[in-house]
Amino acid sequence: FCQSILHTVFPPELRFASIKLFQRIFHWASSYCYYDITEIDGVNTNELYNAVQLYLSSSASITGNRLSLTRGLNSSAITFGLSNNDRLIDTYNGIEVIWEHVVTQRQSQTFSWRPLPEEKRGFTLRIHKKNKKIILDSYLGFIMERANEIRRSNQDRLLYTNSRGGSLDARGHPWESVPFKHPSTFDTLAMDPCKKYRIMSDLKDFADGEAFYKRTGRAWKRGYLLYGPPGTGKSSMIAAMANYLGYDIYDLELTEVHTNSELRKLLMKTSSKSIIVIEDIDCSINLTNRKKSNGNVVPGRGLDGPLPEEMRGEEGANTITLSGLLNFTDGLWSCCGSERIFVFTTNHVEKLDPALLRSGRMDMHIFMSYCSFDSLKILFKNYLEYEEGDVDEDLMKELREIIDKAEMTPADISELLIKNRRDKEKAVWELLETLRFKSEKKEKGNVIQEKRALETSPKECGGGGDHQLVKQCQEISVENMI
Numbered sequence: 001f002c003q004s005i006l007h008t009v010f011p012p013e014l015r016f017a018s019i020k021l022f023q024r025i026f027h028w029a030s031s032y033c034y035y036d037i038t039e040i041d042g043v044n045t046n047e048l049y050n051a052v053q054l055y056l057s058s059s060a061s062i063t064g065n066r067l068s069l070t071r072g073l074n075s076s077a078i079t080f081g082l083s084n085n086d087r088l089i090d091t092y093n094g095i096e097v098i099w100e101h102v103v104t105q106r107q108s109q110t111f112s113w114r115p116l117p118e119e120k121r122g123f124t125l126r127i128h129k130k131n132k133k134i135i136l137d138s139y140l141g142f143i144m145e146r147a148n149e150i151r152r153s154n155q156d157r158l159l160y161t162n163s164r165g166g167s168l169d170a171r172g173h174p175w176e177s178v179p180f181k182h183p184s185t186f187d188t189l190a191m192d193p194c195k196k197y198r199i200m201s202d203l204k205d206f207a208d209g210e211a212f213y214k215r216t217g218r219a220w221k222r223g224y225l226l227y228g229p230p231g232t233g234k235s236s237m238i239a240a241m242a243n244y245l246g247y248d249i250y251d252l253e254l255t256e257v258h259t260n261s262e263l264r265k266l267l268m269k270t271s272s273k274s275i276i277v278i279e280d281i282d283c284s285i286n287l288t289n290r291k292k293s294n295g296n297v298v299p300g301r302g303l304d305g306p307l308p309e310e311m312r313g314e315e316g317a318n319t320i321t322l323s324g325l326l327n328f329t330d331g332l333w334s335c336c337g338s339e340r341i342f343v344f345t346t347n348h349v350e351k352l353d354p355a356l357l358r359s360g361r362m363d364m365h366i367f368m369s370y371c372s373f374d375s376l377k378i379l380f381k382n383y384l385e386y387e388e389g390d391v392d393e394d395l396m397k398e399l400r401e402i403i404d405k406a407e408m409t410p411a412d413i414s415e416l417l418i419k420n421r422r423d424k425e426k427a428v429w430e431l432l433e434t435l436r437f438k439s440e441k442k443e444k445g446n447v448i449q450e451k452r453a454l455e456t457s458p459k460e461c462g463g464g465g466d467h468q469l470v471k472q473c474q475e476i477s478v479e480n481m482i
């Protein structure tokens with residue numbers, strides 16, 4: 001209104017100056033200040049605009065006859081927001097602010113590498129001048145944090161993989177993602193309850209430990225090494241961890257990574273609140289004896305030995321090394337981003353380089369063992385819906401006695417129970433028969449082994465005896481791990 005008066009009263013040459021003057025007087029006299037948050041900042045998407053939109057959608061005070069509804073990619077929730085040119089009052093620490101969603105038509109398509117939307121969208125924040133400092137200092141940061149939380153809770157978690165090798169997608173991303181829907185949880189995971197409890201509380205402490213990690217000057221990350229025979233639940237444990245914490249998973253395929261710098265780039269493109277997994281680490285890269293070659297460089301990938309000479313560039317440019325991997329998990333680079341968990345799994349812990357195992361590198365070494373009696377009870381509950389006391393006491397007693405001797409994995413037992421899940425009694429009997437058979441076989445095997453050991457004196461076996469001793473030591477050290 002004032003502008004149109006100015007247009008009629010002032011001649012064109014004075015118009016611009018008079019508008020400026022009028023605006024200054026208005027701003028000086030007004031007790032409010034205004035901030036525009038546009039959807040597109042130059043040619044880039046404005047993160048703050050998206051955050052405000054998400055934050056306002058969760059506001060309890062959002063009412064009205066017309067709201068805009070959206071459902072994002074990979075999201076299972078519908079969010080609603082202010083529709084065009086609507087307003088909303090929000091309160092922060094007792095301070096009232098007004099948000100307005102302003103939508104105008106873009107006047108003319110200016111030259112840009114990227115086609116811009118026809119509508120110009122933005123939020124205008126109106127605050128009292130006296131509250132300017134507190135709003136700018138903490139309210140906007142609070143909005144960003146809240147928006148991230150809402151995004152995470154709305155979005156289905158993702159499983160990323162680097163199966164494309166080092167090549168990038170259209171957005172320059174080296175990871176491919178699919179929605180992560182693994183149903184494994186700590187409730188369904190069959191393992192010793194005390195161990196399970198320790199792992200769960202360790203994870204909880206980690207997730208809630210931002211202040212602790214800051215205070216102690218440690219990077220906010222944690223490493224777990226899961227080791228044990230195949231089928232004892234290492235992968236299921238990773239899924240349970242992700243479901244427990246609500247983190248995404250990055251499944252790093254080391255055989256697809258060619259150089260240390262590629263590894264670093266992959267790391268830089270992971271988000272916080274994620275679990276970075278390297279499965280079967282002993283198989284994906286030759287990580288033993290890193291002092292074999294110059295400068296801690298172990299050329300070649302996989303167990304099939306070094307890469308051919310012609311494929312190796314200078315200083316192992318075409319190689320991925322143990323020191324590169326340690327830098328990835330431990331060094332300065334590992335700290336880009338925060339709140340990340342590294343999980344390595346292996347069936348052969350004795351094949352790993354001590355550098356990977358030394359304390360402080362992997363914070364927790366978790367042995368995934370054969371099925372114990374406590375684990376069996378969880379499997380009974382999962383597959384047969386048996387509760388404590390449902391199975392005959394004598395049967396349970398026998399199961400308890402032989403289960404450790406039989407050395408059956410939870411995977412094998414699960415298969416047996418799934419097969420007979422419609423006839424629960426048959427399932428238990430068949431399991432008992434299998435356990436009896438296996439434990440007898442194991443006992444016989446042990447007797448033969450002992451006999452052989454007695455037959456071969458230390459003198460006769462020479463190097464072989466040493467070898468056996470080393471193996472025994474390795475086994476002892478494995479059992480001594482946490």
Ligand SMILES: Nc1ncnc2c1ncn2[C@@H]1O[C@H](COP(=O)(O)OP(=O)(O)OP(=O)(O)O)[C@@H](O)[C@H]1O
Pocket residue numbers: 188189190191228229230231232233234235236237347368409410411412414
């Ligand atoms: N501890 C467990 N609790 C519940 N289910 C289990 C457990 N261990 C194995 N299973 C069952 O067996 C299947 C295989 O388990 P999983 O893939 O987790 O084993 P793994 O230790 O990762 O084996 P591998 O070393 O071969 O990768 C799973 O689908 C799961 O149903």
Ligand SMILES: [Mg+2]
Pocket residue numbers: 234235236279
């Ligand atoms: Mg596995």
